[in-house]
Amino acid sequence: MTGITELNRFSDRQATLKGWVYNKRSGKAHIFIVLRDGSGLCQCIVGKDDVSDDVWLAAESLTQESSVELTGMVKADERSLGGYELHVTGIYIHQITSEYPITPKDHGVEFLMENRHLWLRSQRQWAIMRVRNEIIFAIHRFFQDRGFIQMDAPIFTGNAAEGTTTLFETAYFDEKAYLTQSGQLYGEAMAMAHGKIYTFGPTFRAEKSKTRRHLTEFWMIEPEMAFYDLEMNMNLAEQMLSYIVAEVLQKRKAELEIIGRDTTLLEQVSSPFPRISYTEAIDILTSDKTREMLEKMEGDRQAEKTALDEELKALNSEFGQAKKGRKFQIEGRTREIRARIEEIEEDFRNIPVWKKSALEKKWGDDFGGSDETILTMQFDKPLMVYGYPTAIKAFYMKRDPQNDEVAMGVDVLAPEGYGEIIGGGQREDNINLLLERIKEHDLPEEAFKWYLDLRKFGSVPHSGFGLGLERTVAWICGLKHVRETIPFPRMLGRLYP
RNA sequence: UCCUCGGUAGCUCAAUGGCAGAGCAUGCGGCUGUUAACCGCAGGGUUGCUGGUUCGAGUCCAGCCCGGGGAGCCA
Secondary structure (H helix, E strand, O other): OOOHHHHHHHOOOEEEEEEEEEEEEEOOOEEEEEEEOOOOEEEEEEEOOOOOHHHHHHHHHOOOOOEEEEEEEEEEOOOOOOOEEEEEEEEEEEEOOOOOOOOOOOOOHHHHHHOHHHHOOOHHHHHHHHHHHHHHHHHHHHHHHOOOEEOOOOOEEOOOOOOOOOOOEEEEOOEEEEEOOOOHHHHHHHHHHHOEEEEEEEEEOOOOOOOOOOOOEEEEEEEEEEOOOHHHHHHHHHHHHHHHHHHHHHHOHHHHHHHOOOOHHHHOOOOOOOEEEHHHHHHHHOOHHHHHHHHHHHHHHHHHHHHHHHHHHHHHHHHOOOOHHHHHHHHHHHHHHHHHHHHHHHHHHHHHHHHHHHHOOOOOOOOOHHHHHHHHOOOOOOEEEEEEEHHHOOOOEOEEOOEEEEEEEEEEEEOOOOEEEEEEEEEOOOHHHHHHHHHHOOOOHHHHHHHHHHHHOOOOOEEEEEEEHHHHHHHHHOOOOHHHOOOOOOEOOEOOO
């Protein structure tokens, strides 16, 4: 058995490919079978004069996603995708598939999500999963090369620790338990044992968020380091992101091309990243420049909509006389334009809200999704925002010794509107201050006894952060929605398949 | 929970309150080193559900169900 990716080593030699029929085109003298074997695609040709009647009939009977073994001679051919093709001499059929739901044409989101188990076989989804895999592997390499130990935080937790987010409740024998929303607190304990650790696991949030950035179950990578301050923490986050992007650009170029990712902005992702304080971020949001940018955006959208309306009209009048092939193109483009116009109309409704949110921002307010987008629009690289007001950050965040109102936390915002991909900071290492915070936040002291022990027995300055895997994949692949970044997304109203 | 857009053939979408249609997919026939192949013919419908207005409802009204993406919250 030969893999499609290794066909270059089999040129002018016999090979057997095992896989599934991705597409078929048939004629009088030739049948072209595009075979999918999991590693790639290969066009396989059956010539009527070259094979027995049995083989020809077998080839004719193949349908989309039928499982087969094709044997033949490997030939280099520029006309074929991948540069190599198989001249078939033998066919073994495992199963003839009938009525495979996902055709090589257009489908809507709802239909594709219902068929996610099959959608994963499609080229684009296949490429995204390979990029996801590369990102995961790059993360492990990055940390392992730097002496970090991967350790696992528990998924069942005994209490709704940080208070703010809604958690999934479940039963743990006779006790209540919650699915973890973060492994961080446990990460701190593990860092005190090993110095530098990272967790890599699923996290769960029962928030009823229906947006392109949210899943109820997602994967998070959380490094935690003893003797690291905020500055060192930011340096690490910056190096990690640069490394991941560089690795994907180098090793998954073909996949990014299948996805249609424009990589020009990704090529620029290298140290140093812009770093601004929360206070500077407020200044940017409330600046004239931001006001002008949003007003220009409104104008640009209006112009774009006018142009699209005209194009739509032109396409519509052309449609009647168009030939079939052209009709298909027109329909496709029409759908694109309609979708874009809907987005623009949504923008028209949103821009005034964004403007109000940004321009009226006061010190102490938290940032919304639109504020993050406005901030990142002014930079080409991931943006680091540090030093948030203590009131909007978690109880464990260390306060700036110079200013009690400021927490030493940092968020990293991805460019191109992808939002927060990293949240982290330096942790409070003084037991008395931590106890105060726990009381202020009205948290059950008893549940944090073990966590307080970390400050009781050899407390040290330490820091860490959490990286959201799916948002990172969405950003690097340039996807509109995180649901395509994970094999079986779990989100509000979606538990099947 | 709120705001907003939507639900018509297996799929993607049309249809001033007036005969429910097209493309793709499927089946059959033709043609071609084809590459979202192409050309012709055919089959395919409880217009999400319930009720209302009307001579007449896919279209208007009310309620419900399902989905899209936005707010809040967050990675």
